[in-house]
Amino acid sequence: MRAISHFIDGSSVSAGPQARRGDVYDPNIGRQQAWVELADAAMLERAVASAKAAQPAWAAMNPQRRARVMFEFKRLIEANMDALAHLLASEHGKVVSDAKGDIQRGLDVVEFACGVPHLMKGEYTEGAGPGIDVYSLRQPLGVAAGITPFNFPAMIPLWMLAPAIACGNAFILKPSERDPSTGVRLAELAIEAGLPPGILNVVHGDKVVVDAILDHPDIKAVSFVGSSDIAQQVYARGAAAGKRMQCMGGAKNHGIVLPDADLDQTVADIMGAAYGSAGERCMALPVVVPVGEATAEALRAKLIPAIEALRVGVSTDAEAHYGPVVSAAHKAKIEQYIQMGVDEGAELVIDGRGFKLQGHEDGYFLAPTLFDRVTPDMQTYQDEIFGPVLQIVRAPTVEAAIDLASKHQYGNGVAIFTRNGDAAREFVSQVEVGMVGINVPIPVPVSYHSFGGWKRSGFGDLNQYGMDGIRFFTRTKTVTARWPKGGPVTDQSFVIPTLR
16 A cells, blocks of 8 residues: 655655654545554654754745746746646545636745745835935744645645745655645655755644644744644643744635626536535635525525536546545534534424435535525534535625625635626725625635634734735834944933934
8 A cells, every 4th residue: 555654854764664654535425545644743753854944044035936946846846747636635525626726726826925035025225314214134044944734735825835945945844644645746746846854844634733833932933723622722822932933723705696697607607616626625615695575485496407517527527516524524524514514493404414426426426415494503503514515695785695704704805796797896995804805705815915814713912824824924023223434432322312
């Protein structure tokens, strides 16, 4: 059986037969395909030592040369796109076309990071005082780490490691132990691109290594993506250890449908946003909020045939809209939420449970599910289900719809579907959510902006990628310089200096 080891100092590293192991499954067939070694604190120490030794020389390299490595890294990922997508899909379960989208959205941030010579420029003020100039520098932190979730095995690691490395840091990636191979392959390609050994290390593991990362004094910053409860715990522990922390949590994104919306286009958008990647996205759209009963009835009438036409298939099925969920345990959890919705009194319009794919009966497949007449007091509305389940929550007015999204515990993304520019503008101004789409169902910002939610969707002051990513992985040093021209010594002063 295939063994997945750590990647440290430019090569595969194993602790040997005594190491703890985790099972890696193929969700399409429901069987183990590999095992992954789980790191302990000693293995993390080895990765940190490698990173710490390599980082000063990498930081001292001029930014143009670091950018050239990033350009070559981007080229190699593109050249290996098909193989990477199939590897990713085989462990995660998403269809290959979606896996390529996963990689491409990460590549966009690698491309952004290629501009690091410009991005790291500081500021300069000449003549801030008599003979005094003031300027600022952006400098890397040293060693940083990223803890990433199972649902985007390429995109989220690239969101973190690309800006961190381009800015001159060394980086330790802890990918999800459910689909760990993509992270290792990306590290191998980075070495092939010219990245010095030790600058990008990969350690696999569970809570043991996560806690070791959060406690290690030589790791100066940690970026995390996962559930909100864990994100909050990780943020608190890392911050208490004096680290810079950036922790992204869960979501329950709403799609507000106004009476004037183009319903055919809206339904087409909702299909991909709600059911793409089997709903295993923090920016999925699992709640649709039609405004007014007439809108709700018309939307429901169009949703049902569109959902019934969706094709569930294996990852390699080019005609499939989505594949299996990641694990048997996650499938069972989603099915429990569906039953909970029934028990709470929501109307189960389409039940996705019990679906079996011919020839892949042991795979972790769920057909799409649709609930109507869901109310805000229901647990299934309050929680992030993270599966192919869409809920209709009817709102009498647009104000009530905005209130739903604004008062929810999560504040990651929201979308409004309308032809009314004034209504959309007012919506953007009022809604208490971090990322907003106007007729865009999944409003993930482009790479030169930043990604981040509000409330329990994000812990920390800086968002991911874009300029916030550069700020997170650097620290500012401000210099006030005076070059005396000679002459008599000025009197001593015991008050705070000013530049007047």
